[in-house]
Amino acid sequence: MPETRDPSPDGAATADPSYTERLVTLEQSGLKRLLPTQAPYRWNLRRLRLGRVLDVGCGVGRNLQNCGPDSVGVDHNATSVATARARGLTAYTADEFAADPELGRPGAFDSMLVAHVLEHLDAETCEQLLRGYLPSVRPGGKVVLITPQPAGYRSDPTHVRFVDFPVLRAHAEGAGLRVERSFSFPLPEPAGKVFKYNEYVLVGIVP
Template identity: 50%
Template sequence: MVNSSQTKEYADRLVRLQQSPWKRLLDVQAPYRWNLKRLKPGKTLDIGCGIGRNLINLSQGVGIDPNTRAIEVARSFGLTAYTPEDFENSPDYQQEFYDSLLLAHVAEHIGLDSTISLIGRYLNLLKFNGKLIIITPQEAGYQSDVTHTEFIDFDKLSTINKALGLLESRRYSFPFPRIFGKLFRYNEFVFVSRKMA
């Protein structure tokens, strides 16, 4: 069964949401851009990049996503993006090449065990002392999308981190304190860890 986040319709929905006039007028992505940049991700592999919303804000980013329509859209923005199969045969697939791996708004679509497997597939591309940055929605955001299959909170993010043998360096709620997660749709869990072996 194909996850509905991998369909053309899902990618087109992301485009429509991003091009919403009120979102563009208010630049609602500004705080999230700032948050990503302050983490200093460096050369980043954006796993599950979608149409490139985060990728476009990375100064050195490469994206991968199984949704072929999303990759087409990301490339139309001039971004470097691949399907997983194409990525493995590209010059951007190199051992210990990336300063960071970014998994933003992906884990809730595929669940805990699949997230561990997915990150494990690319962990060898992360440099020693490189960062794994995982971002997931809190309750209100989780409930806003029917393709979300598992709520991934700090406890589950810690489980992912331990399963991968990484060292946690930071966790926080953004942009508002954790208490707002049940009310504000765009509040996120942010979890950062490092590869020390």
């Protein structure tokens, strides 16, 4: 298992404007610029039939742009939110989301996506994050948690905690979710030791 690094409890490293620049640069670099490398991940999200999604930690909107047209992103990085909006997406800072009674009303969303977020936070902050946004998802709705496997974890210095299937399950059950299924994507789990884009995916159901 990769080492746990010195934690940034509130995800401070990902709140810096330079983190947004890094995300955009990664999207436009190498094969990602020339090939449809995001196609499998778009397919994976769409096959889960998530309906109206609340994308928590949406960043610059990489996943949000593959969700339903009425989906909403929220992120603590104001620069990332501005970038997502410039791409025509609906995104808010955490403070803006909290101040909008319509966005925060119980059951406003069919599902919640938390992709490549939990590995940036300590366990307590993850629990607070999930419990804070879960009321916005309707009963019976889905919560999808996605984290990187070993090679992906090692590739980003802002990752502070390795979150694999057992840890994902613990977070989901701690938030009161019923775990529907978990799987490795796009390749079987052993590939995640060398392929940095392999992901752990857990799908939970809101009671």
